[in-house]
Amino acid sequence: MERHDARNLQRSWRRFSAFAYVAEQYGYRYDGLSPLSPKGSPNPYFAFRRLPDAPQRAAWSAQHYPTAPEGGRLPETQRDVDLLHARIMVDYSLTHRRRGLTALLVLLVAMLIPLSQIGFSGPSLLVCGAVWLFFAGLWLTGLSLARRRYAKYSRLLRDSGVD
Incomplete structure (x- = not known):
C-alpha cells in the first residue's frame, strides 16, 4: 500500500x-x-x-x-470535513506536549549564565525567578487550552462513532 x-x-x-x-x-x-x-x-x-x-x-x-x-x-x-478536522487536531495535539517543558528547562539554564556574571544576589534571583514563573504560567495556560481542545475534538469524534 x-x-x-x-x-x-x-x-x-x-x-x-x-x-x-x-x-x-x-x-x-x-x-x-x-x-x-x-x-x-x-x-x-x-x-x-x-x-x-x-x-x-x-x-x-x-x-x-x-x-x-x-x-x-x-x-x-461539511460534516465530513469537520470530522477530518477533529481527527487532525487530535493527532496534532499529540506532537508537541513536551516542547514547552524543554523550553522552560533551557530558559532556566540560560538564566544561570547572566546570574553567574552578575552574582547570585537576592534581587537578581528574584527577577530571574519572576521571569521564569511568567513563562511557566504561559506554558501551563497553553497546556490547559490544548487539553481542553483535545477533549473537545475527542468528544466530537467519540459522539460520531469515529475511533
Missing part, C-alpha cells in the same frame, strides 16, 4: 482538513501522523494512504467534477 506524506503549509487546519477531504475524493485516505514526522515538530507530517480503488475514485471525481483540477468546486460535505 502506498503512503504519501504531507505537511500543513497553509497554517490553517480547516483548509488542511478540506485538502484531506479532496484527497479522499481522489483515492487517498487520511491516515494520521506520519512515522517520518520529527518528534515535537510544530509542523509535523501527516500520512495519506492510497486506497485500492483510487483510480476509480479519481475517474469518478474527474467525470462528475471536471473543473476541480483547475480550482473548481467539489462536493464538500
Whole structure:
C-alpha cells in the first residue's frame, strides 16, 4: 500500500482538513501522523494512504467534477470535513506536549549564565525567578487550552462513532 506524506503549509487546519477531504475524493485516505514526522515538530507530517480503488475514485471525481483540477468546486460535505478536522487536531495535539517543558528547562539554564556574571544576589534571583514563573504560567495556560481542545475534538469524534 502506498503512503504519501504531507505537511500543513497553509497554517490553517480547516483548509488542511478540506485538502484531506479532496484527497479522499481522489483515492487517498487520511491516515494520521506520519512515522517520518520529527518528534515535537510544530509542523509535523501527516500520512495519506492510497486506497485500492483510487483510480476509480479519481475517474469518478474527474467525470462528475471536471473543473476541480483547475480550482473548481467539489462536493464538500461539511460534516465530513469537520470530522477530518477533529481527527487532525487530535493527532496534532499529540506532537508537541513536551516542547514547552524543554523550553522552560533551557530558559532556566540560560538564566544561570547572566546570574553567574552578575552574582547570585537576592534581587537578581528574584527577577530571574519572576521571569521564569511568567513563562511557566504561559506554558501551563497553553497546556490547559490544548487539553481542553483535545477533549473537545475527542468528544466530537467519540459522539460520531469515529475511533
